[in-house]
Amino acid sequence: MISNLLMIMMTVVLVNNYVLAQFLGICPFLGVSKKLDSAIGMGVAVTFVMVLAAAATWPIQTFLLDRFNVGYLQTVVFILVIASLVQVVEMFLKKYVPSLYNALGVYLPLITTNCAVLGVTILNIDNGYNFIESLFNAFGAGIGFLLAMILFAGVRQKMELADIPGPFQGVPSVLLAASILSLSFMGFSGVVDGIFM
Amino acid sequence: MNKLSILTKGIIKENPTLVLLLGTCPFLATSTSAINGLGMGVSTMAVLACSNIVISILRKTIPDNVRIPCYIVVIAGFVTVVQFLMQAYLPDLNSALGLYIPLIVVNCIILGRAEMFASKNGIIDSALDGIGMGLGFTLALFVMGTIREFLGSGTLFNIPITADLITPMSIFMLAPGGFFVFGMLIAAINYFSKGKAIKKKDFGCSGCALAGTCNKAEKEKGGCDE
Numbered sequence: 003m004i005s006n007l008l009m010i011m012m013t014v015v016l017v018n019n020y021v022l023a024q025f026l027g028i029c030p031f032l033g034v035s036k037k038l039d040s041a042i043g044m045g046v047a048v049t050f051v052m053v054l055a056a057a058a059t060w061p062i063q064t065f066l067l068d069r070f071n072v073g074y075l076q077t078v079v080f081i082l083v084i085a086s087l088v089q090v091v092e093m094f095l096k097k098y099v100p101s102l103y104n105a106l107g108v109y110l111p112l113i114t115t116n117c118a119v120l121g122v123t124i125l126n127i128d129n130g131y132n133f134i135e136s137l138f139n140a141f142g143a144g145i146g147f148l149l150a151m152i153l154f155a156g157v158r159q160k161m162e163l164a165d166i167p168g169p170f171q172g173v174p175s176v177l178l179a180a181s182i183l184s185l186s187f188m189g190f191s192g193v194v195d196g197i198f199m
Numbered sequence: 200m201n202k203l204s205i206l207t208k209g210i211i212k213e214n215p216t217l218v219l220l221l222g223t224c225p226f227l228a229t230s231t232s233a234i235n236g237l238g239m240g241v242s243t244m245a246v247l248a249c250s251n252i253v254i255s256i257l258r259k260t261i262p263d264n265v266r267i268p269c270y271i272v273v274i275a276g277f278v279t280v281v282q283f284l285m286q287a288y289l290p291d292l293n294s295a296l297g298l299y300i301p302l303i304v305v306n307c308i309i310l311g312r313a314e315m316f317a318s319k320n321g322i323i324d325s326a327l328d329g330i331g332m333g334l335g336f337t338l339a340l341f342v343m344g345t346i347r348e349f350l351g352s353g354t355l356f357n358i359p360i361t362a363d364l365i366t367p368m369s370i371f372m373l374a375p376g377g378f379f380v381f382g383m384l385i386a387a388i389n390y391f392s393k394g395k396a397i398k399k400k401d402f403g404c405s406g407c408a409l410a411g412t413c414n415k416a417e418k419e420k421g422g423c424d425e
Contacts, residue, residue, distance in 0.1 A: 177382030
């Protein structure tokens with residue numbers, strides 16, 4: 003049981019990393035990774051919302067949509083749940099946990115249209131995870147996102163100082179760096195199976 | 200602005216992916232072959248054109264404060280329609296694209312066009328804008344898909360070209376190849392347009408529906424590049 007949960011989590015952190023292997027959440031990965039502070043803030047906010055979204059959408063799918071045979075409403079319902087959840091969390095934090103709101107507040111509205119959050123909730127259902135597995139999968143996906151953001155922020159800070167040929171300045175060089183980072187994460191395939199099997 | 204320029208500006212001059220750098224997630228994920236790229240492009244175009252029309256019709260009815268959730272509901276409705284049509288008529292393509300069909304909902308291009316164009320313009324103009332932007336996205340996906348399929352498996356539209364002569368470099372079908380080919384494409388565009396096409400040289404939030412929030416994030420935290 004425990005090893006199964008850990009395996010789900012480690013797989014999504016290292017092998018099936020959402021950003022570097024499955025191309026989910028590329029926009030914040032490329033847009034907010036210029037400074038280490040903002041990369042960490044965004045990563046933590048995404049992890050937080052992912053776990054909450056997984057906790058909210060799994061019961062809705064199981065007890066409402068599946069029960070009344072309206073599974074086709076999944077896309078509409080999930081995106082609305084995530085959007086309203088983000089709004090509620092923002093208001094709650096602003097009122098009761100201002101310190102956390104100051105750290106994460108500005109990133110929360112941006113997360114509504116982050117495909118990684120909607121992606122993790124749909125993948126939980128598609129993979130047939132139970133409630134606990136869904137939570138671990140969502141947490142792992144968030145940690146994987148945070149890890150990719152931190153690593154990439156480090157790479158980009160070094161790249162600021164590099165002398166890059168004209169046409170490659172800006173976006174192309176960032177994408178090529180992401181390619182190399184993604185290549186290095188491919189080395190993890192098979193590692194997780196080896197540890198837990 | 201005449202009708203023809205509304206239609207054509209999205210294809211080359213303001214290509215949503217290659218020039219405005221929007222919708223990078225589905226662009227990288229579904230461009231593993233020319234067929235997949237075309238399928239994703241056409242489904243996105245259908246959603247974009249339909250949602251632009253409906254949002255343009257409702258633009259005076261939707262209250263300003265809750266416009267983003269309203270747009271998302273309209274878009275999600277059309278995505279569900281597309282999902283059903285693909286399950287029924289194109290099951291192979293549906294399973295190849297998988298998760299990325301429902302994720303059309305959160306494609307920045309669609310929400311961006313709703314916010315920047317359809318909410319301010321008439322029905323016919325919005326429809327043309329949606330079709331033009333959709334064509335630009337499809338074109339970009341098709342070019343990228345063709346390159347990745349040719350290098351990655353030595354085929355074009357599943358017909359072997361060099362597959363039997365040279366061992367294909369399957370890395371181009373995987374994630375690193377996606378980032379690499381995208382980077383090279385943008386570098387090529389920068390080179391041939393001498394830096395005119397992509398003025399900002401960075402990932403822009405200008406086309407994104409959440410640009411206002413993003414600017415706030417930047418002021419407070421250095422959140423976004425713009």
